Amino acid sequence: MSRSSRATIALAAGGTGGHLFPAEALARELMARGHAVVIHTERRGAQYQQALAGIDHVVLPASSLEGGIAAKASAALAILRGVLASRRDLRRRRVALLVGFGGYPSFAPALAAKSLGLPLLLHEQATRLSKANAQLLRLADGLATSFPTVAGADAFDASRIVQTGNPVRQAILAARGDYPGLDARAPLHLLVVGGSQAAAVFGRVVPPALALLPEALRARLRVSLQYRGDDADAIDAQLREAGIEATVQPFFDDMGERLRDAHLVLTRAGATTAADLLTIGRPAVFVPLPHGGAREEQRRNAETLAAAGVGWHLPEAELTPAALAAILREAFESPDRLPAAARAAAALGRPDAAARLADAVERLLASHR
Structure with a gap:
């Protein structure tokens, strides 16, 4: 694939450093390979200005589904708004694939991507699937993990799981x-x-x-x-x-x-x-x-x-x-x-985790072309 024909990749990450920093590491690796990249996050994630420097990003409404009936209704409305906003941005940029890094703010972009027929790759940083990734797993085309075994992923097709490690920032x-x-x-x-x-x-x-x-x-x-x-x-x-x-x-x-x-x-x-x-x-x-x-x-x-x-x-x-x-x-x-x-x-340690994850992104992208 020529450098000029590299696809646009979207990354969806929760608002904590634990979700955003791996997304940043992958973003910079993909950009170094010639891909255009956008990160979809929420207001807390947008506060990591140093991590997002030079990376296109979109701030979406987001809310946890935990709480009582009123809280769940409000969260569902926020997720719907997030899906619509993310869908508009994905279409405008002609995004070819989305990588989800967990955290409830990643839920809406993942749903938006699947509604557009885009392949979805999930990355799990921990030894157990996060709540967001567990909910999205049935929609995913691939799962990248940080550890050899991940609790909650047993029912997923093992041939679509790859252990990449957890990408870390360049400063690390x-x-x-x-x-x-x-x-x-x-x-x-x-x-x-x-x-x-x-x-x-x-x-x-x-x-x-x-x-x-x-x-x-x-x-x-x-x-x-x-x-x-x-x-x-x-x-x-x-x-x-x-x-x-x-x-x-x-x-x-x-x-x-x-x-x-x-x-x-x-x-x-x-x-x-x-x-x-x-x-x-x-x-x-x-x-x-x-x-x-x-x-x-x-x-x-x-x-x-x-x-x-x-x-x-x-x-x-x-x-x-x-x-x-x-x-x-x-x-x-x-x-x-x-x-x-x-x-x-x-x-x-997996110092090459960002490169391994970028390889997984490109393999999944090639299989869907």
Whole structure:
């Protein structure tokens, strides 16, 4: 296929970074191959201006179907408006195929694409199908996965499933490098991130947990804590009073560099967070969301990665200062535990996931021409 005849591809993604960042990675890979690309998302997704820079995107109305009768009726109306708006844009651009990345905002574009007879490829980032992807699976022409097995996909034709990995941003790919050394006198870098929610529980538990560590460990610690809250200054002061050098910010623009430098990461267990960790090859303490629609997904991710030797699974109900301090002491005082976990993480990483997914897009496109 000549460069000038490359098709226009639409991507549909929910409004969280966990959905939008993989879509961005695929978009840039497809654009590098000469395709025109548009991302359909909702207002939260549109706030990731850096991720969307240089990529055409459409902001659609969207709403979750959860709630009572009135909420469901309002959501159904929003989805209908989203379908009509997405359908108009797909027709205007002469889109040839749509890739759905999950999240309820991806539902309307997928329905719009199928109403126009376009092939639909779903990408599942987690170890279990998201609610949106589970609903759309019967309409899909193909399924790309991040893990070898995905709960909920058993009934789908195995010949139409391809494991691509989860595409990560260029900033993460650029940060790949060897695991930092663990010299007995060198600083120990701990990165604490709560995903798009910037988990408040980490702000409550991390400072007292670190204060329980031996003085020699505390003196070596360099902590980067992602935290949003009015008490951020107080948390920073707590850490410094314990003799710990810390940076407390609501968001890190240099996440790739901080992941590269980290000896250990304390984090939620979202699929995109996991993909970033595995791509760079860093061990982690996973604290899955304790409630909400993503709870089961994150729990399974954490269990899978902990079983693979990537780190520790610590349910939030068990996240106490004493429990966290025990894990951190075990990790930092063992000469082998963290390097081994880093190797396990790197072995699971798929730095070529965006290219693999773009290949799947082009194969599906060719089969429908």
